[in-house]
Amino acid sequence: MVELKKEIDKLKREHNAVILAHNYQLDEVQDAADHVGDSLYLSNIAAKTDCEVIVFCGVRFMAETAKILSPDKVVLLPEMDAGCPLADTVTGSDVRNLKRQHPKSPVVCYVNSSSEVKAESDICCTSANAVKVVASLPERKVIFVPDANLGNYVAKHVVGKELVFWDGVCNTHAKVQPGDIYLMKEKYPEAKILVHPECSPDVVEAADFAGSTSEIIRYAESSTARTFIIGTEVGVLCQLRSTQTQKQIFLLHPGLVCPNMKKTRLQSVYDALLNKRYKIQVEESVAEKAKQAITRMLEVV
Ligand code: 13P
Secondary structure: OHHHHHHHHHHHHHHOEEEEEEOOOOHHHHHHOOEEEOHHHHHHHHHHOOOOEEEEEOOHHHHHHHHHHOOOOEEEOOOOOOOOOOHHHOOHHHHHHHHHHOOOOOEEEEOOOOHHHHHOOOEEEOOOOHHHHHHOOOOOEEEEEOEHHHHHHHHHHOOOOEEEEOOEOOOOHHHOOHHHHHHHHHHOOOOEEEEOOOOOHHHHHHOOEEOOHHHHHHHHHHOOOOEEEEEOOHHHHHHHHHHOOOOEEEEOOOOOOOOOHHHOOHHHHHHHHHHOOOEOOOOHHHHHHHHHHHHHHHHHO
16 A cells, blocks of 8 residues: 555656545545545635646546636546436436526536536535525525535525525435434434535434535534534545544444445556546536536635
């Protein structure tokens, strides 16, 4: 592992590359990365980097977002079939249909969506800025795709808006039930329960805090509480356990493991740099329109 990491560093220098890793990546991948964070943070880094090559350790929509923001860079996704089933629940044509049904309503799309969906949308959002993005729109009625749980969370936190939802959910977060929270509260009454807004509304309601992966990490780092129950993908828990050694950190549900995020291993990162694979391409006309929606989001926050 140490040798592989050294080889990766060498290739990185040779290719003038930067390695970005989402908070859900395996520890070995997060350790090799230059930047680790949530979707919003990584999008900002991808937009500003001077490096010629971006190795995006995450899933396809994240790498596509990086390519759209930095079209002159080579963007590599180390595992070609690391996708997002939530993103696949909605297509560009579904969004066009929604726009026909609600012609005066802007479309907000969660970044967990394809480039085609982004191209059909007025503005993107991530879980870290969804409330701010929707609140920034002058229209009262807003179409929100594809995550209905995040949409519900937004609807509760923005005043005076009506949201039209798509019924997509994240299969991993959907496994969590309110009963899991009650069980954990019984076992660890002092614990803070921190969940992702991709969890169902009743789970979010029963938790102490809901936020993006990085917001969950910051909450646990800065809180004086000693015990935390994490209601998002296990990668966040691994990261917290290594830095917050004085605190007890537990996973809310054993099924909080995203199979797509776990496809990328340290070896995949090495192979990606060595063979310059898998190069992300986004069709120019799609990329141009999608970029407007992403850039508009980055300007809100
Ligand atoms: P964050 O934006 O909170 O990192 O979440 C991304 C994601 O895909 C959650 O499942």
